[in-house]
Structures are given as C-alpha cells and as structure tokens.
Amino acid sequence: MTDSKDLWHSLNQFTPARIAQGRAGMSQTTRNSLEFQLAHALARDAVNIPLDFAQLEQGINALGYTTLTLQTQAENQRLYLQRPDLGRVLSASAVSCLQQHPSTQADAVVVVADGLSSKAIEQHAVPFLRLLLPELQAKTYQLPPVCLIKHGRVAIGDAVADHYAARLCIVLIGERPGLSSPDSMGIYFTYQAKSGISTDADRNCISNIHSNGLSYEQALKKLLFLLHEAEKCQFSGVALKDETTETTTVNERRQINFLLD
Amino acid sequence: MYKIHTAKLSYDFKTLRNLMAKATPPRSGDYLAGVAAANNLERVAAQWVLADVPLKQFLNEALVPYEQDEVTRLIIDEHDGVAFAPVSHFTVGDFRDWLLSEQANTKVLTSIAAGLTPEMVAAVSKIMRIQDLILVAKKCRVITRFRGTIGLENRLSTRLQPNHPTDNPAGVAASLLDGLLYGCGDAVIGINPASDNLEATSRLLYMLNDVIDRYAIPTQSCVLAHVTTTLKAIEQGAPVDLVFQSIAGTQQANDSFGINLNVLHEAHLAALELKRGTLGNNCMYFETGQGSALSANAHEGMDQQTCEARAYAVARKFKPLLVNTVVGFIGPEYLYDGKQIIRAGLEDHFCGKLLGLPMGCDVCYTNHAEADQDDMDMLLTQFAVAGGTFIMGVPGADDVMLNYQSTSFHDALYVRQVLGLRPAPEFERWLQQHGIFNADNQLMAQRQLPALFKPAVQKLTGGGND
Numbered sequence: 001m002t003d004s005k006d007l008w009h010s011l012n013q014f015t016p017a018r019i020a021q022g023r024a025g026m027s028q029t030t031r032n033s034l035e036f037q038l039a040h041a042l043a044r045d046a047v048n049i050p051l052d053f054a055q056l057e058q059g060i061n062a063l064g065y066t067t068l069t070l071q072t073q074a075e076n077q078r079l080y081l082q083r084p085d086l087g088r089v090l091s092a093s094a095v096s097c098l099q100q101h102p103s104t105q106a107d108a109v110v111v112v113a114d115g116l117s118s119k120a121i122e123q124h125a126v127p128f129l130r131l132l133l134p135e136l137q138a139k140t141y142q143l144p145p146v147c148l149i150k151h152g153r154v155a156i157g158d159a160v161a162d163h164y165a166a167r168l169c170i171v172l173i174g175e176r177p178g179l180s181s182p183d184s185m186g187i188y189f190t191y192q193a194k195s196g197i198s199t200d201a202d203r204n205c206i207s208n209i210h211s212n213g214l215s216y217e218q219a220l221k222k223l224l225f226l227l228h229e230a231e232k233c234q235f236s237g238v239a240l241k242d243e244t245t246e247t248t249t250v251n252e253r254r255q256i257n258f259l260l261d
Numbered sequence: 262m263y264k265i266h267t268a269k270l271s272y273d274f275k276t277l278r279n280l281m282a283k284a285t286p287p288r289s290g291d292y293l294a295g296v297a298a299a300n301n302l303e304r305v306a307a308q309w310v311l312a313d314v315p316l317k318q319f320l321n322e323a324l325v326p327y328e329q330d331e332v333t334r335l336i337i338d339e340h341d342g343v344a345f346a347p348v349s350h351f352t353v354g355d356f357r358d359w360l361l362s363e364q365a366n367t368k369v370l371t372s373i374a375a376g377l378t379p380e381m382v383a384a385v386s387k388i389m390r391i392q393d394l395i396l397v398a399k400k401c402r403v404i405t406r407f408r409g410t411i412g413l414e415n416r417l418s419t420r421l422q423p424n425h426p427t428d429n430p431a432g433v434a435a436s437l438l439d440g441l442l443y444g445c446g447d448a449v450i451g452i453n454p455a456s457d458n459l460e461a462t463s464r465l466l467y468m469l470n471d472v473i474d475r476y477a478i479p480t481q482s483c484v485l486a487h488v489t490t491t492l493k494a495i496e497q498g499a500p501v502d503l504v505f506q507s508i509a510g511t512q513q514a515n516d517s518f519g520i521n522l523n524v525l526h527e528a529h530l531a532a533l534e535l536k537r538g539t540l541g542n543n544c545m546y547f548e549t550g551q552g553s554a555l556s557a558n559a560h561e562g563m564d565q566q567t568c569e570a571r572a573y574a575v576a577r578k579f580k581p582l583l584v585n586t587v588v589g590f591i592g593p594e595y596l597y598d599g600k601q602i603i604r605a606g607l608e609d610h611f612c613g614k615l616l617g618l619p620m621g622c623d624v625c626y627t628n629h630a631e632a633d634q635d636d637m638d639m640l641l642t643q644f645a646v647a648g649g650t651f652i653m654g655v656p657g658a659d660d661v662m663l664n665y666q667s668t669s670f671h672d673a674l675y676v677r678q679v680l681g682l683r684p685a686p687e688f689e690r691w692l693q694q695h696g697i698f699n700a701d702n703q704l705m706a707q708r709q710l711p712a713l714f715k716p717a718v719q720k721l722t723g724g725g726n727d
Contacts, residue, residue: 006439007709007718008438008710008714011435011439011721012435014429015425015429015431015432015433015661016426016661017425017432017657018656018658019436019439019656019657021656021657021671023671023704026671027671027674032657036634036657039659040634040666046628082293082593084293175664176629177629177664178628178659178660178661178664179628179661179664180659181426200518200557201517201519205456205457207456208455210426212661213426214427222456238489238519239519241458241459242456242457242458243460257430257433257468258717258718258720259472259717260434261717
C-alpha cells in the first residue's frame with residue numbers, strides 16, 4: 001500500500017480530523033479506507049462494552065463520597081438502544097432503593113450514566129468528579145450520594161433530582177462513540193429538573209470531554225459558570241447563555257490562525 | 262371513512278392521522294411511538310385507503326388541531342388555493358400517477374408548490390417507491406442565492422463542515438483549507454460549535470468572515486448555534502451570513518428546541534437587515550430530521566415522516582438558502598438500519614423539493630446504528646441521481662466533534678465524477694481560477710500548492726513545497 005499524503009499534511013498538527021489524506025484518483029486511498037473500517041469496527045464494538053459499575057463505585061468512594069447504583073427500565077443493551085423512553089425511567093427496584101434513602105435538603109444531585117460509551121465514563125468520570133465534588137462542597141451544597149445509573153439517558157437525572165427535591169441536576173454521560181473519540185463524555189445541567197416536564201430546551205450541555213477535546217478544567221469552568229448563573233436567574237437551558245468571556249473586544253475575537261496571519 | 266375490507270380482514274383507520282401512520286413504510290421510531298402498522302397487511306391496507314383520500318381532505322382534517330398548534334395554523338393560513346387548483350380534484354393515488362406523468366414538468370411543479378401542504382406530500386410519498394421518489398424530485402427545481410447560486414440543473418453543492426472538538430481556530434482552519442483544496446464549500450462553510458457559547462460563536466463568525474473575505478471565496482458562512490445565540494451575536498455586530506436553526510413539525514417540538522415562529526421571524530428580519538448577500542437574500546439555514554418530534558415526546562400521535570414534512574412548512578415560511586435533513590444522525594431508535602435511513606433520506610428530499618425547498622441531505626449514520634459505508638454510498642448516489650441540492654463535506658467522513666459519520670470531500674468528488682455534476686457556477690470559477698479544479702472539474706494534480714494558499718501553508722513548514 002502506498003502512503004500518499006497531500007502537500008498540506010503539516011496541518012495535521014492542528015486537528016484530530018482526517019485531513020490531507022491524499023487520494024487514489026479522486027477517491028479515498030486503500031490505506032485510508034482500511035483505517036476507517038478499523039476505527040468503525042472499534043467504535044461499533046465500544047457501544048456494546050458494559051460499564052464496570054463496581055470499579056466506578058470504588059473510584060468514587062476512594063474520593064470520599066458515597067454512591068448509589070441504580071438501573072433504568074431498559075433492562076439490557078438492545079432494549080436501551082431501541083427504547084430511549086425506558087432509559088429515562090428508573091426501574092421498580094431502583095425506585096424502592098431510592099425510597100430507602102432519606103431525601104432531605106439536597107441542593108444538587110450528581111448523576112453518572114453509562115450512556116452510549118462505557119469507556120468515556122470509565123476514563124473521565126472519576127477524574128472529573130475529583131475536581132467537581134469539592135467545588136460543590138465549597139459552595140456548602142447538600143449532596144446526596146452520587147447516583148450511578150445503568151442504561152441511562154440524559155433525562156434520568158430528572159427522576160433523581162425529583163426524588164431529592166434538588167435545585168441543581170448534573171448528569172455525566174457517555175456520548176455516542178465517534179470514530180476518533182470513542183471515549184467522549186458529556187455533561188448536562190438542568191435547573192429545577194422535573195421528570196416528564198423538563199425538556200432539552202431546559203438543559204445546558206457541555207460535550208466532548210476527552211483527550212482530544214475539552215479538558216476537565218475547561219469543562220469544570222463552564223459548569224461552575226452555568227451553576228452560578230442559573231442560581232442567579234433561576235433557570236437553565238437555551239435562555240441561559242454560556243458567556244464566560246463576554247468582555248472581549250472585536251479585535252480580540254479576531255483570533256489569528258495560519259490562514260489569516 | 263378510512264375503512265377497507267381486504268384479504269378477508271376489515272380495517273377501520275378512523276382518523277387521517279392514524280391512517281397516515283399505518284401507511285408508513287416500517288421504521289423503528291414509529292414502532293417506538295406505538296403508531297406503526299401491526300403487520301404488513303395492515304400497512305398495505307392503509308396504503309390502499311390512503312390512495313383513495315382526496316387531497317382536499319387534508320385541508321379539512323388537520324392532523325394536529327388548528328387551535329392548539331401554530332405549525333398547523335401556518336400550514337392552513339398560508340395555503341395558496343390558486344396554486345392548488347390544478348391538482349385539487351385528485352386523490353392521493355391520482356396525485357402519484359400525475360406526478361409521474363409528463364404533464365408534471367418542472368414548470369408545473371414549481372407553480373403548484375405553494376398549493377401543496379406537508380401532509381399531502383407526505384401522504385403521496387408513503388405510496389411511492391424509491392424510484393418514484395427519485396423521478397419526481399428530479400423534476401423539481403429550487404434555486405436560491407446568497408453569494409452563489411444554489412440548485413441549478415446538473416449542479417451539486419457541498420457544505421464544508423470543518424468542526425473541531427474545542428472550536429480551536431487553527432484546528433477549524435486546517436479542516437477548512439483541506440476542504441477548499443478538495444473543492445468543497447459552495448453551499449456554505451458551516452461549523453457546529455462545540456458549545457453554545459456566544460463568545461465562541463462570535464469568534465468563529467469573525468474567522469469565517471475574514472477567511473471568505475481574504476481569499477475572495479464566493480460562498481457564505483454559518484455557525485450553527487441556537488438562533489437566540491446568533492441573534493445576540495448580530496446585536497453585538499458580528500458578521501452573520503446565514504442564521505441557523507434546527508426545526509421540527511409541531512409547536513411542542515419546536516418549544517423543546519427553545520424556538521417558535523416569532524423567534525424565527527425576528528432572526529430572519531435581523532439577518533435580512535445585514536444585507537450581506539451579493540446575489541440574493543436567502544439567509545436562513547435549517548436542519549431537520551425524522552424522529553426529532555418523537556425524541557421531544559411531541560409527535561402528537563403522528564408518524565415521524567409526517568412530522569418531518571410539517572417541519573418544511575416552517576422552513577418554507579422563511580425562504581431559506583439551504584434545508585438539510587440530517588437523516589441518520591438521530592440514531593437507531595428512529596431509523597434502525599441502512600435500509601430505513603436510505604428511504605427516509607429520499608422521502609425527505611422528495612417532500613422538501615415538492616414543497617419548494619432547497620433540500621440537502623446529511624448522508625450519515627452513527628456507530629450505534631446498523632449501517633456502514635456501503636449504505637451511505639447507496640444513499641449518496643441515489644440522492645444525487647434525484648437531483649439533491651447539497652451534501653456535507655467532512656474530512657475523511659469522520660466528524661470529530663459530533664461523533665458520527667457523514668460524507669467526505671472524496672465522496673463529493675466521486676458522485677460529481679460519476680454523474681457529471683458541477684459545483685455552483687461562482688464557486689466553480691473560483692476553483693478553476695486558483696488551480697484547484699481543471700476545466701473538467703477534476704482535481705488538479707498537486708505538484709505544488711495553489712498560489713493562493715501557498716503562503717499560509719509555507720509559514721508552517723518554513724518554506725519548500727512540503
């Protein structure tokens with residue numbers, strides 16, 4: 001196999017995207033075609049790898065926080081993929097498990113769901129919580145145990161927030177695995193989450209937390225900003241804009257790159 | 262009404278909404294919603310009944326009540342009775358036959374578009390095969406303009422989609438340049454920002470503006486932030502070419518997107534006022550996709566393809582430059598496999614075109630769907646044969662921000678090559694002028710970088726051609 005690259009392949013230093021790949025005629029080269037198939041095979045398989053919840057519990061416990069592992073009504077992976085509605089509802093046993101836990105005076109709930117990428121949660125949940133949970137404590141928030149949800153969709157956080165009557169709902173979830181990032185974690189934040197009532201428009205999303213994406217620190221900064229603003233204006237979602245650096249001038253916005261120097 | 266006795270069984274579909282759902286070719290989202298036919302016979306029975314429904318009935322029986330849904334009100338209030346007159350006597354079945362006939366030529370189809378409702382075109386699509394969807398759509402011609410002319414015959418445009426996981430300017434620029442050097446970007450250079458941050462959105466808007474300006478590229482830019490974020494950016498003076506928004510076919514679903522017709526109207530006016538188009542003022546870019554209404558639990562008992570067609574009524578109101586059905590993005594809960602994705606993409610294109618929209622298709626799939634590159638090649642090829650307006654161009658077909666697979670720059674070149682399709686004329690001239698394409702619209706052999714971009718790349722490597 002020849003290894004044809006385009007003249008501008010030095011641009012690869014700036015992005016994980018598949019650029020400057022060269023061509024066979026005007027089509028993809030054999031090497032690139034097979035590399036794509038390899039990545040697709042890995043990503044396809046990643047969807048079906050179950051999350052090791054025991055290990056996750058241990059990791060969070062080791063940070064000094066308690067956990068509660070719950071399941072949704074999507075009993076298996078096949079059902080989870082085909083029935084998103086079931087992934088938004090707690091199973092009967094999860095509900096009774098929650099009911100055994102006192103639901104007094106929680107300000108915020110932190111929920112971790114496997115979603116579509118167990119790898120994302122396996123790699124990023126504990127390191128991110130290590131930064132996040134002390135920040136929440138520093139705000140003197142009352143926190144119930146971190147709830148770990150098997151086969152959960154984003155809206156499962158609403159059910160947990162409902163139970164603890166918590167104002168702030170933070171969901172960490174494995175995002176759909178991409179070819180180049182099978183381990184991407186997303187964070188969804190909802191103010192006053194209500195099961196069956198909150199919609200996507202009520203949430204703020206911070207996505208692409210992985211080694212080639214957003215760092216834990218960057219994600220944390222955004223989340224803390226959103227929490228702070230939501231407490232102030234008492235809502236979240238599309239009306240709550242992430243305006244972290246609003247004071248820049250037009251010239252500062254004109255960031256330079258190699259095409260414009 | 263809506264009854265049939267066939268193959269020793271009787272069916273009573275009761276309402277038009279139910280009949281439409283039962284007549285829909287199988288797809289997972291309709292099973293999920295509990296509106297699909299229970300079996301093949303029920304589906305075909307519904308198709309027989311649907312074929313006998315007069316088109317006029319769609320004006321009398323709203324699928325979602327007029328009082329309760331602003332999309333229904335839009336459809337009914339803006340229906341053009343004069344444009345409808347030539348087809349008003351047809352049943353759905355007659356309409357199909359007529360659409361396939363020689364009488365239904367480009368001119369006639371253009372003239373009736375405002376007389377058709379989304380439900381009428383959705384209904385007829387349900388009794389059409391793939392080849393019917395292709396044949397009729399190919400006769401439709403929808404031309405829009407901003408800095409280029411989109412939708413001319415034997416042209417296929419591309420959206421250059423240089424996404425980056427953190428919106429890093431150099432990362433975006435790298436994919437952008439790669440796309441341009443592969444002849445991509447005449448429909449729009451459109452970035453999905455990694456976050457809906459106003460600052461990040463503005464930064465990308467300025468950058469795209471400056472690149473288009475510096476290299477005199479006859480195209481337009483778009484940052485696909487929420488419409489309210491783009492409005493704020495406009496207020497702050499950011500250079501906005503196209504306003505983007507995801508839209509759906511029910512008021513409730515649009516609510517869940519945080520939008521309504523008023524907000525879209527406001528954004529449309531704000532963008533028009535900027536007067537940034539040089540050839541025309543189509544300044545909206547909409548994205549849609551079957552299943553989005555159900556995903557928001559707002560399908561109102563309709564099947565997902567009918568919901569999708571109703572989203573086109575919303576789009577049509579604002580004279581968009583581009584409408585993109587992001588067909589395979591939503592996942593297998595709504596479109597299970599390659600077969601369902603392919604049919605949905607061609608249905609969407611057919612319905613949109615018949616309603617007078619510049620329809621593109623994000624030929625795409627996710628890693629949890631039962632689909633692969635072969636499926637995408639089939640949809641890509643069929644979509645282009647059907648006269649599709651534009652497709653996406655993503656480096657190596659792998660979107661490293663949105664985590665799904667779309668069409669690559671190479672894919673666009675393939676389909677242009679086999680079908681003799683050209684880019685928009687203004688962009689084509691630019692590509693040829695700068696030695697990216699030759700006179701036959703093939704990529705030039707690159708022994709050297711085109712002079713236009715040589716300085717930018719050489720800075721990185723400290724000279725030389727490598």
